[in-house]
Amino acid sequence: MSSAHEASARATAVATLGETIPTDAEVTPLDGRRWGMVIDLDRCTGCQACVVACQAENNIAINEENRVLERRAKTWIRIERYWEGEFPNAKARFIPVLCQHCGNAPCETVCPVWATYHNPEGLNVQVYNRCIGTRFCANGCPYSVRYFNFWNPEWPEPLNNQLNPDVTVRTKGIIEKCTFCLQRINRARVTSKNEDREIADGEVQPACVQSCPTTALVFGDLNDPSTTASRLAESERRYTLLENFGTDPSVVYLKKVDPHVEIDHHHGHHAETAGKHA
Amino acid sequence: MSTLGRRRFVMGSTALIGGATVVACAAPERESQVQSFVLQPEQSLPGQELWFATACAHTSCGNSVVVRTIDGRAKKVEGNPAFPVNQGKLNVRSQSGVQSLYHPDRLDTPKKRRGLRGAGTFNNLEWATALDLLAEKLSDASSVTIITGPISGTRARIAQDFAGAFAGEHLVYETIESSVWRQVAKAGLGVDRLPHLDIANAHSILSFGADFLSTWISPTQYSIGYGEFRQGAGERGRLIQVEPRMSTTGANADSWVYVHPGQEGALALSIAQVIAAEGLTGNDNWFDAVNAVGGLDALNAYAPDLVAERTGVPASRIQEIAREFASHQPGLAIAGGPALASANGLDNGLAVILLNRMVGSVGRVGGLLPNPGPRTGITPPVVPTTFEALASRANAWLDGDSPDVAIVFDADPVYGMPEATRFADALGSIPFVVGIGTAMSETLGHADLVLPATHAFEEWGDFAPDPMPGQQVAGYQQPVITPFVTGRSFGDVLLTAWHEVKPETAPTWETMRDAVRAGAEQSFGGSGDFEARWIDLLKNGGAWNTAHGGSFSPSQDWNINLLAEPQFSGDEIEFPMHLVPFESVALGTGDESANPWMQATPDPITSTTWTTWVEVNPKTAAALGVTRGDVVEIRTLHGKFEATVYESPVSAPGIIGVPIGQGHRFGGRWREDRGANVLAALAPLTVAGAGGLAWAATRAAVTPTNNFKQLPTIEVVPNARNDSEEPVVQISHE
Incomplete structure (x- = not known):
């Protein structure tokens, strides 16, 4: 979006919603916290514990079979699996994918009503009662981590007793x-x-992080060099997803370690030789 | 919510003052009760969360959980951060406890059968009437058999003593048995308890079929160790997984090795032969270990060149595995899954124990460590009844030698036993069957009297984790809410009936709470007031010490020359495929399939949900004329079922993998009439010397049905590849 277009969109939004719309300077955290997550792919086993923990914590609608078949299942965090090679030299690779809380989020600039914005602590925030359902943000997200509610969620009674009162049920x-x-x-x-104290490192753990049996997921303030997440994010194994899109994600991945794969260090590629060396 | 560290948890628990009275007061008595803001239940403030430590299930899942409750409702289940087994972590299934608690199809009233057995037609009863009927049948019974899932602690003690008092027996049913691994530990290590696998400190793991990161034995405990094994303080551990079907653990291995079904033992001996021949181990006692089981000459018969064809693993690959395993010590070799579920499974397991011996990993850090027994006063886990023993009972019952009454709790043998055993018919030959559970199951569908049980979050209990994490641990369970339905716990039902029918032999305590508390006092009492210690036990979810215990006393009964060739049901011509069932990470062996979260949880390998699929090698699929989504009939000598094809590039030609867990007639809206039950079609073959079901020893024929079913997968692009030019999952050497 061009700056002129952005200014126009902002003017429209301000006219509609008032001066509560943050400016770019306000949404870009300069010296405050930047919440982020580090995901060590060498620890992740693809066990799905994080997926269920997220469903339980965040009142995510039941993904009935038809929702899955329609590709409308909602999984705020999902484990993607990619194949390498063919039998008998085949491997499966797992990667948890969730909202990357991008510093330059493509979803934020396309929302006509500022329902999605960047908060001062680096979070990509979705304001449900502003959202009018254009789905521009979902189309703009290269990670496919925004989910549209095609139906009102249902929890047949008394299953609704499990709902977390801290989290809005989306309509x-x-x-x-x-x-x-x-x-x-x-x-x-x-x-x-x-x-009367600061939030301690590790004090905040999203549900996925808390459940992860292998501690593959670590959450913390990436702007504070003393946090575990911040230190891990400086690992030589670090990379971000779809880095060339320039989205500046707050989710940092640590590369899967495979001593048997040939790496092209000049291009960062790896050859599909997985498993050929025992 | 902020992190639930131990400090915060303990602080929160302290605020509760603790114990039974708090729990009972914290929850509203009935759903419809209106709470006055002026007259609050003690400790309960609207919107204020309370955390309670308890157990994750009736049976011995081994994990302790903390449950977040608000306004008397359980909201979220998390791992107990202080508990040594799961250290605040939790697997998929344990997290779904709130869904079984508030399941809309949960049993809420006693029922008496009115139609034929297995028809699933019942009349509702009042609890008093149901208990009178139970007492009447028990009064007339000359023997009573109790069938439960794996249990320990007070629940096990009551079940065993009750069976003893009623001249019967207590059978423990496991769908996927740990019995073979137990027998391997007994015959190979000389211990009656499952050993501790020191994964965290190992530098290499050589796993023969054990899916220890997903479903095998104690996956949460093992996964915690795996995280350290990979990226802990020490050297990054190497994982080699050997199996006929790639499991979740196999998918995470540095080297995944296909082996023909049942040949894992031969491969293990071949690796041992390379270690010996090339002098790869620094363990001075390796020669003694080999000599104890037949000597070098016997081992040399398994040289890689001699077993390559038999195992399906090239000789050069066997040598590479041996070198990689031996050069990264301490190393841990384990066996599970299909390796132990072959007719020669015990031999396979003992061959793997030899590997541990040769590299010196028996009894050392980073290897196999002995587990201590439970604390005095806590009944140890009851040794599960083997498949062979249960099938034998079924035959006896069919022959008229049956107990008068059977009481089944938290076990579903009608679902899990192969149809060839005629277990449902055998249960039908028992004059009166009582089923106790929170939801209908195939077994409860065959009961004469069904009693709704309290949920694990509504009852008292204690447990000894099995296996323990290398140290002595006791877990305690307390109600975290007032019972949501008018259920009664299994222990309370037995105690009530016992006092009613045979008061002269009944224990002094009349309720589970009293029994658990009395047991705790026996274990942790000592001098002074016990009440404070009791509250601590409940608050912490148990008690543990740091002392390791026990020792191995290796047996030398087994000999390399005893390694048998695997046996299979069905000939190669008519049944050309090896059927490898596997436990689902979310559905387990079907016990969690009633919960929609679990149904919708993608299988890690295929990302499939909600149905039964069959993993087929793409070339095999092409030869069969089927592709993804085609429904095929899978036929064995003992049954047939239908499944939907998933073409998997990691599947071996000649192997078909089918998940366990679907194919139920009972259990509620999300479970019934969905998919197929692979277990029913298995051959009733046993593992020689161990008695377990050889569930990986059935051959099958696959036939297209010309029907199509879109697979409900989470993967949008079928079989997406990790592009070598722009990989989504980037790879590093170290």
């Missing part, structure tokens, strides 16, 4: 996505404020 016609468990961040913020 038909709006977009939803990973929030980095914003409700947990807010709770930690309140607790630390009441106790």
Whole structure:
């Protein structure tokens, strides 16, 4: 989106919604926190514990079989699996994919009503009651991590008792996505404020991070060099997903380690020789 | 929510004052009760969360959980951060506890059969009437058999003592048995308990079929170790997985090696031969280990050139595996899954134990470590009844030698036993069958009286994790909410009936709570007031110490020359495919298939949900004239079923993988009439010397049906590849 177009869109939004619309300077965290996640692909086993933890924490609608068949299943975090090679030298590679909370998020600039914006702590936030369901953001997201509610979610009674009262149940016609468990961040913020201290490293754990049996997922403030997440994000194995798109994700991946794969160090490619060397 | 660290958890729990009275007061008694803001239940404030430590299931899942409750409702299940087994982590299935708790099709009233057995038609009863009927049948019974899932602690003690008092027996049913691995530990290590696998400190793991990252034995415990094994403080561990069908663990291996079904033992011996011949181990005692099981001459019969064709693994590959395993020590060799589910499974397992011996991994850090027994006063896990023993009972029952009453709890043998055993008919020959559970199952569908059980989050209990994490651990279970339905716990039903029918032999305690507390006092009592210690036990979810215990006393009964060739049901011509069933990460062996979260959880390998599929090599599929989505009939000597084809590039030609867990007639809207039950079609072959079901020893024929079913997969692009030019999953050497 051009700056002129952006200014026009902002003017329209301000006229509609008032001066609550943040400016670019406000949405770009300069010296505050930047919440982020580091995912070590060498620890991840694809076990799906994070997927179910997220469903449980965030009141995600039941993905009935028809929803899966229609490609309308909602999984704020999903494990993608990619094949390499052929039998008997075949391998499966797993990667958890969730909202990358991009610093330059393509989804934010296309929303006509500023339902999605960047908050001062680096979160890509979806404001449900602003969303009018254009789905521009879902189309703009290269990671396919924004989910549209084609139906109102249903939890046959008494299954609704499991719903987390901290998380809004999304209705038909709006977009939803990973929030980095914003409700947990807010709770930690309140607790630390009441106790007159800063939020400690590791104090906030999104549900996926908390459940992960292999500790493949680590969450923290990427702007604080003392946090575990920040230190891991500086690993030589770091990379970001679809880096060439320039989205500046807040999710950093650590490369899968495979001592048997030939790496082209000049181009960063690896040959499909997986498994040929025992 | 912020992180639930131990400190925060303990603080929260402390605020509760703890224990039974708190729990009972925290929850509203009935769904419709209106809470007054002026007159609050003790400790309960609207919107304020309370955390309770408890167990994740009735049976011995071994994990302790903390459950977040708000306004008397359970909202979220997380791992107990202080508990040594799962250390705050939790696998897929344990997290779905709130769905079985609030399941709309949960049993909420006793039922008496009115139609034929297995028809699933019942009349509702009042609890008092149901208990009177149970007491009447027990009064008239000359023997009572109790069938449960794997249990330990007070629940096990009551079941065993009750069976003893009623001149019967307690059978423990496991769908996918641990019995062969137990027998391997007994025959190879001389211990009655499952060993601790020190994965975290190993530098290499050579796994023969054990899907320890997903479903095998104690996957949460093992996955925690795996994280350290890969990227902990020490050297990055190497994982080599050997199996006929790629499991989730295989998908994570540095080297995945295909082996013909049942030949894992031969391959293990061949690797051992290379280690010996090339002098690859620094363990000075390797020669003694080989001598103890037949000597070098016997081992040399398994030189790579001699077994390459038999195992399907090229000789050069066998040598590479041996070198990689031996050069990264300490190393751990384990056997599970199909390796132990062949007719020669026990031999395969003992061959793998030899590998551990040769590299010195028996009893050392980074290898196999002995587990201590449970604390005095806590009943150890009941050794599961083998398939062979249960099938033998079924035959006896069919022959008229049956108990008068059977009480089944948390076990579904009608679903899990192959149809060839006629287990449903055998159960039908018992005059009166009582089923206790939270939801209908195939077995409860054959019961005369069905009693709704309390959920694991609504009842008292204790447990000894099996296996323990190398240290002595006791877990405690408490109700986290007031029972949501008018259920009664298995223990309470038995105690009530026992006191009613045979008060002279009944224990002094009349409720599970009293029994669990009395057991805890026996174990942790000592001098002084026990109440404070009791509350601590509940608050922490148990008690543990850091002392390792036990020791191995290796047996030398097994000999290399005893390694048998695998046997299979069905000839190669009529049944050209090897059928390899596998436990689903989400559905387990079907026990969690009623929960929609679990049905919708993608299988890690295929990303399939909600149905039964069959993994087929693409070339095999082409030869069969089928492709993804085609429905095929899979026929064995003992049954047939239908499944939808998933062409998998990691599947071996000649092998078909089918997930366990679907194909139920009972259990609610999300489970019934969905997919197929592969277990029903298996041959009733046993593992020689161990008695387990050889569930990987059935051959099958695959026939197209000309029907098509779109596979409900999460993967949008079928069989997407990790492009070598722009890989999504980037790879590093180190």
